[in-house]
């Protein structure tokens with residue numbers, strides 16, 4: 678009954694095109710908009726999960742000399758125009774409802790065995806930024822996954838102790854420098870962890886967090902991201 682009244686006041690809408698659904702619909706995306714998002718259905722790079730045609734690693738992972746501290750990254754979608762627009766509206770235009778929809782989609786679409794995972798840890802933002810934005814986008818994205826798979830969502834273990842420039846303003850080397858000393862981590866000895874973020878671009882933030890978690894004793898880190906940047910060569 679309560680949900681019915683909520684539906685009357687705030688009818689469920691597609692988070693992309695804003696079309697209203699019938700009462701009681703649990704969907705967040707209409708079928709047309711769902712078809713606009715690019716899932717990764719092909720063979721994936723076993724490190725970063727970008728689509729590949731042959732072999733085990735993509736060109737980027739095969740060439741990198743960086744030490745990688747996460748065990749693998751898994752992204753659900755390619756970071757295309759639709760996802761980019763959604764994440765932008767969610768993060769910067771104060772639409773946490775979009776994030777809740779994306780969180781549901783993440784929980785529904787993930788097709789990985791995560792039964793050995795002890796904690797889900799969202800990539801933290803600094804408390805000053807959280808105060809400005811009102812929420813941590815990664816924490817909202819993680820919520821449905823934690824609920825559906827009954828895995829504790831821990832926001833108390835990994836902290837961002839320095840407020841850094843947004844990574845997207847910087848090139849690769851600046852990105853690395855920007856994050857030095859940015860995080861602190863409590864003891865996570867022997868734990869298997871999902872580290873959750875919205876976008877995997879160069880992986881610098883994920884890798885810095887992973888290094889902190891591994892230094893704090895983490896056994897296994899699965900980086901889980903909504904979308905990954907990908908250019909077909």
Ligand SMILES: [Zn+2]
Pocket residue numbers: 691692693694695696706707708709710711
């Ligand atoms: Zn739609």
Ligand SMILES: [Zn+2]
Pocket residue numbers: 722723724725726727734735736737738739
């Ligand atoms: Zn790769």
